[in-house]
Structures are given as C-alpha cells and as structure tokens.
Amino acid sequence: MPRVLIADKLSPAAIEIFKQRGVDADVKTGLPKEELLKIIGDYDGLAVRSATKADKDVIAAAKNLKVIGRAGIGVDNVDIPAATAAGVVVMNTPFGNSITTAEHAIAMMFALARQMPAADASTQAGKWEKNRFMGVELYGKTLGLIGAGNIGSIVADRALGLKMKVVAYDPFLSPERAVEIGVEKVELDELLARADVITLHTPLTDKTRNILSEENLKKTKKGVLIVNCARGGLVDEKALRKLLDEGHVGGAGFDVFVEEPAKDNVLFGAENFVATPHLGASTVEAQENVALQVAEQMSDYLLTGAVTNALNSPSVTAEEAPRLKPYVALADKLGLLAGQMVDFGVKAIDIAYEGDVAQLNTRPLTAAALAGVMRPMLAEVNMVSAPAVAKERGIVVSESKQDESPIYESLIRITVTTEKGKRSFAGSVMAGAPRIIEVKGMDLDAPFSTTMLYVNNLDKPGFIGALGALLAEANVNIATFNLGRVAAGEDAIAMVGVDQPPADNLVEKIRALPHVKEARVLRF
CATH class of the missing domain: 3.40.50.720 (NAD(P)-binding Rossmann-like Domain)
Structure with a gap:
C-alpha cells in the first residue's frame, strides 16, 4: 500500500x-x-x-x-x-481555486474604487466623513489584464459583466482565444497607457519579475488602480509606494508580497492601499x-500511473495509463538497449512511432525512451528528469509518427546519432510483452531478458555451435536464442538470453571466435 x-x-x-x-x-x-x-x-x-x-x-x-x-x-x-x-x-x-482568486481580485477592485477599508475604519470611529471618500465607477472603465490564463479569463468575464472594457497582455494568448473570452489583445506598453485598472494574473518568473517596474508604472494613467492577487514580486513595491505617495497611482490592492508573511512592508500605511494576507484561495x-x-x-x-497537472512530467489520464503501460515498458527497454550499444557521445535521439501506438499520447513514451538511452551513462536519470537532462546536454530530440506500420500493429524505433554515426533499434508489444524486432536493420523477434548476450558476426557455418560450446564450458545456461541476418554469409546478429551473467573473460573468448565483429553483455 x-x-x-x-x-x-x-x-x-x-x-x-x-x-x-x-x-x-x-x-x-x-x-x-x-x-x-x-x-x-x-x-x-x-x-x-x-x-x-x-x-x-x-x-x-x-x-x-x-x-x-x-x-x-x-x-x-x-x-x-x-x-x-x-x-x-x-x-x-x-x-x-481559480474562481475564488478571481473573485478576490474583483473584490479588491471594488474596495479600491470606493475606498471601502478606509471608509469603514473612519465610519466605525464615529467620524462620518462622507465628503472625504469620493469613489470612482468601474462601469465603462478599461481593465488591463497582465496574464489571461485560467484566472485572468475569469476576471475578464466578471469585468465584462460590469460593463468594463478589457485589454490583455499575454504572449501566449492567441487572437482566437482573445475573441473567445471577449478581450482585446495588446502589447504591454499599450495596456499601461490605456488601463484605468491593472490586475496581474501571471506566475513569477525571470521574465515577469517586476513587470510593473518603476519605469512601467510611470507609463500608466494618473489615478490608475493596481491589483495583485497573483504573486509577490510582480510589482516593484518601493516604486509603487513612491508613486502612491506622489498621487500618480490612485490606489493599490495587494494580496501577495515579496516577503511573506508580510509583517512589515514598504507599502503599509500608504494612502488608499488595501492589503490582505494571501487570502486569494481562502474560501471554504x-x-x-x-x-x-x-x-x-x-x-x-x-x-x-496516471499523471494530472504535473509541472515536470507529461500528463497521462487514468484512461490512458493502462493502454500506455506496455508501451512505456517497451520504450524504456528499447532505449536501454540503444544506450548500452552506444559507446560515443550522443548527439541526437529520434523516436519514431508507427501503427496504433502513434495514436496514443507519446510524450511519456519519449520520456521513457530518453531515460533508457541515457541510463547506462547517467545512472540517476529517470522518466521525469530525462527530457531536461537531454536538453542540458545539448542532445537533439525528435519524434515522428506514422499511422500505418507495414508488419506490426505498433512499432517503436529509436535512432541514436553519435560522433561515429547512427544506430537504430526497433521493438513492438506482443501479447502484452515488449520484444526486440530489429537491430542494425536486421529483422528478428527476441524477448527481453534480465541479462542478454549480443553478438554481431558474419553468417558462417559453425558459429552457433562454437558460441554454445563456450557458454556451456562456462556453465552459462541459455534461456532464449534469437537470430537475425542480412543474407547467407553476410552480416548477422544473435540476441541470447542467459540465466547467468557472462564473465569478462568469457566475453573476450566470444569476441575471439572466427567471424565475430562485436560482442557485449546487456542488462535490463
């Protein structure tokens, strides 16, 4: 459990x-x-x-x-x-918490527009300063959204219901999506110049940090209202305090701060500044x-194995997971085969999908294949980290898909490009189990074993007998034996599943056999 x-x-x-x-x-x-x-x-x-x-x-x-x-x-x-x-x-x-956070931003807008917190404090103190608190209507005003994702689009919907005009800056907002949510897509400078209210709904990244810098805040309309219920650090707090004191910014409502818990902040005490303690998601x-x-x-x-809303791994639905499982196993083992057959620096990895597997969500399969290829060199690499590790090392990763496969219902082929050339390996799932079906362009049909012996040789009489004799002499039992070749007398391969790992001296003896080009032990 x-x-x-x-x-x-x-x-x-x-x-x-x-x-x-x-x-x-x-x-x-x-x-x-x-x-x-x-x-x-x-x-x-x-x-x-x-x-x-x-x-x-x-x-x-x-x-x-x-x-x-x-x-x-x-x-x-x-x-x-x-x-x-x-x-x-x-x-x-x-x-x-999307609706809750969006509603909090709208509440902040109203609180600023009608100066509700200050008016409440004044009234409960018995002052009745009716002439002091002159608010502004939101009706007909322009709301500027910085970030028009899930929460931003909900804020836009609510603002449109208030009969506001909404402009949005978001590099990932497509023109079609902008029309769908009823906003006008603009560049940041245009938003700053036009917006009566600016609300932020974007993650904090190197590109968005201080997106409302002092320079950008000065580009806004006099009297603009600023709302941040997204992330501390999107607004330069010191610059905002300066512009609040000078009257250029008409008010600001923050639910998030650079330092939290915010028990002391440069914005505290500013005229028409409203603060809440990170309550955006705080509803029942x-x-x-x-x-x-x-x-x-x-x-x-x-x-x-279903993956939902992951930030560092491909998503896999609960329905997809059972269908993907045998192909993930195949991709991993086929990648491990490729990784153990490559002795030089990997420059590129291409994964080709043919047949039924091409219709599936292949991102987890590609991640598994990459992990397999790199694991012999980087023991700690895994399906989650593999894409990032490949990118860090400058390995070019590509995918291709083909709806039809000439022979098999599904086929995965991994081609690894190294400093010395290319090597290709293909596999399929048969009766729910992964199998090797092609190595070096030669067809075969071999199951994966925990330990396997790979031998590349010229197809000459006596080879199989000589190999079997060496294994018997070393007391290594053969579990499976599968062959592939180009043609009689030409290039051939043997994939031998063995019950005992062959010792180094046995592998050297196999390499010394007549017509053997290559021999190596593979582990899965």
Missing part, C-alpha cells in the same frame, strides 16, 4: 479519499524541518499547501518519494529542479476543492 505524508492542513474529505482509494495517509502538520527529514524517506507521496518547504534537502532525504502534491496553484515552496532530478513528479491543482469551497483534487491526483498516480 502506498504511503502519503500530509504535511499541511487538508480537508478531512481529502484524507478519506486517500483511504478509500487504498493509500495509507499519515497527517503530520507543522513539522520542523529536522523532523520532516527524519521521516520523509518512509513515504511514496508528500501532500503540501504552502507552509511545508519541499526543498532540495527534503527531496534528497526522500529516497522512496514518487510524487509531491501541492493543494493549490503556487509551487514556490517546492524545489522543482531537485524533484525532477530525483524523478519525483510535482503536481498542483491549478483550477480548484476552494480549500475543499484543491484538497480533494490533490488527493485524487496523487492516488491516481501512485495506484495507476
């Missing part, structure tokens, strides 16, 4: 889902890092919100960890590169939704 550690507070309903699905869930919240490091090695999964830091130390100590589930969208508290290198899938729940409905989603996603992965 897989074991999951719930390290932050989740809904009891999520714990019940784990148990119903057959996952052993332990709830241990608020653990000091030292305690977490001591116990994390006992678990297959780690469920967190934002409090627990799954940093590189925690991941290094988590020897059995397979998945980290973040109940929510932000993963600032998870070291994704370290998790990827360790083969740990990192999942979040990007849609469970959102907390329940993300907790249930993360429990379902983690259970699916641990029990079936």
Whole structure:
C-alpha cells in the first residue's frame, strides 16, 4: 500500500479519499524541518499547501518519494529542479481555486474604487466623513489584464459583466482565444497607457519579475488602480509606494508580497492601499476543492500511473495509463538497449512511432525512451528528469509518427546519432510483452531478458555451435536464442538470453571466435 505524508492542513474529505482509494495517509502538520527529514524517506507521496518547504534537502532525504502534491496553484515552496532530478513528479491543482482568486481580485477592485477599508475604519470611529471618500465607477472603465490564463479569463468575464472594457497582455494568448473570452489583445506598453485598472494574473518568473517596474508604472494613467492577487514580486513595491505617495497611482490592492508573511512592508500605511494576507484561495469551497483534487491526483498516480497537472512530467489520464503501460515498458527497454550499444557521445535521439501506438499520447513514451538511452551513462536519470537532462546536454530530440506500420500493429524505433554515426533499434508489444524486432536493420523477434548476450558476426557455418560450446564450458545456461541476418554469409546478429551473467573473460573468448565483429553483455 502506498504511503502519503500530509504535511499541511487538508480537508478531512481529502484524507478519506486517500483511504478509500487504498493509500495509507499519515497527517503530520507543522513539522520542523529536522523532523520532516527524519521521516520523509518512509513515504511514496508528500501532500503540501504552502507552509511545508519541499526543498532540495527534503527531496534528497526522500529516497522512496514518487510524487509531491501541492493543494493549490503556487509551487514556490517546492524545489522543482531537485524533484525532477530525483524523478519525483510535482503536481498542483491549478483550477480548484481559480474562481475564488478571481473573485478576490474583483473584490479588491471594488474596495479600491470606493475606498471601502478606509471608509469603514473612519465610519466605525464615529467620524462620518462622507465628503472625504469620493469613489470612482468601474462601469465603462478599461481593465488591463497582465496574464489571461485560467484566472485572468475569469476576471475578464466578471469585468465584462460590469460593463468594463478589457485589454490583455499575454504572449501566449492567441487572437482566437482573445475573441473567445471577449478581450482585446495588446502589447504591454499599450495596456499601461490605456488601463484605468491593472490586475496581474501571471506566475513569477525571470521574465515577469517586476513587470510593473518603476519605469512601467510611470507609463500608466494618473489615478490608475493596481491589483495583485497573483504573486509577490510582480510589482516593484518601493516604486509603487513612491508613486502612491506622489498621487500618480490612485490606489493599490495587494494580496501577495515579496516577503511573506508580510509583517512589515514598504507599502503599509500608504494612502488608499488595501492589503490582505494571501487570502486569494481562502474560501471554504476552494480549500475543499484543491484538497480533494490533490488527493485524487496523487492516488491516481501512485495506484495507476496516471499523471494530472504535473509541472515536470507529461500528463497521462487514468484512461490512458493502462493502454500506455506496455508501451512505456517497451520504450524504456528499447532505449536501454540503444544506450548500452552506444559507446560515443550522443548527439541526437529520434523516436519514431508507427501503427496504433502513434495514436496514443507519446510524450511519456519519449520520456521513457530518453531515460533508457541515457541510463547506462547517467545512472540517476529517470522518466521525469530525462527530457531536461537531454536538453542540458545539448542532445537533439525528435519524434515522428506514422499511422500505418507495414508488419506490426505498433512499432517503436529509436535512432541514436553519435560522433561515429547512427544506430537504430526497433521493438513492438506482443501479447502484452515488449520484444526486440530489429537491430542494425536486421529483422528478428527476441524477448527481453534480465541479462542478454549480443553478438554481431558474419553468417558462417559453425558459429552457433562454437558460441554454445563456450557458454556451456562456462556453465552459462541459455534461456532464449534469437537470430537475425542480412543474407547467407553476410552480416548477422544473435540476441541470447542467459540465466547467468557472462564473465569478462568469457566475453573476450566470444569476441575471439572466427567471424565475430562485436560482442557485449546487456542488462535490463
């Protein structure tokens, strides 16, 4: 039974889902890092919100960890590169709190437009300063969205319902999608010049950090309202305070800050500044939704291999997982075959899919194939880390698909390009098991064994007998024996499954046989 550690507070309903699905869930919240490091090695999964830091130390100590589930969208508290290198899938729940966060941004807009917090404090202090709090209408104003993804599009929908005009800056927003959600796609400078209200809905990256810098804030309309319910660091807080004090920015509402918890911040005390303590996802409905989603996603992965909302691994639906499983095994073993047959620097890897397999989700298959190819050289590489490792090393990876396969229902071919040339290997799934069907352009039909002997020779009489005699003399039992050749007397190969690993001196004797070009031991 897989074991999951719930390290932050989740809904009891999520714990019940784990148990119903057959996952052993332990709830241990608020653990000091030292305690977490001591116990994390006992678990297959780690469920967190934002409090627990799954940093590189925690991941290094988590020897059995397979998945980290973040109940929510932000993963600032998870070291994704370290998790990827360790083969740990990192999942979040990007849609469970989308409406809640969007509504919080709209609430901030209203609070700023009508100065509600200050008016509330004044009124409850008995001042009745009716003439002091002159608000502005949102009707007819232009809302500028920086980021028009899931949450941004919900904000746009609500703003359109308020009869606002919406312009959006998002490099990944297609013209068709812009029309669909009812916004006008613009460049950032145009948004800054036109917007009466600017709200941010983008992740924090090197490209988006301080996207509202002092320079960009100065490009905005006088009196603009700024709302940030996305991520601290998207706005230059010092520059914003300066422009609030000068009156250029009419108001700002922040739910997130560069430093959290934000107990002291340069923006605190500014005129018409509204702050909330990272409440974007803090509704009963959102907390329940993300907790249930993360429990379902983690259970699916641990029990079936289905991958949903992963940030470092291809997604695989619960329906796809059973169909993909035998092909993932084939891709991995075929890649491992290729990796053990290559002795020089890998420059490129091409994976070709033919027949029924070409209709499937091939991204997990490609990841498995890459992991197999690189594992003989990089022992720690895995299906999760392989694409990133290949990219880091400058290996060109390509895929091709063909709906028809001349002979087999499905075929996967891996071609590895090295400094010395190309080598190609093909395999198929038969009766649910992976098999080798082509090596060096020669057809054969060989099952994978734990240990195999590969021999490339000229097809001459007496070779099989000589090879069998050497194996018998060394007390190595033959489990399977499969042959392929170009033609009589020409290039040939033997793939021999053996029950005992051949010793180095035996391999040298095989290489010394007449007509043998190459011999090596393969392990799967």
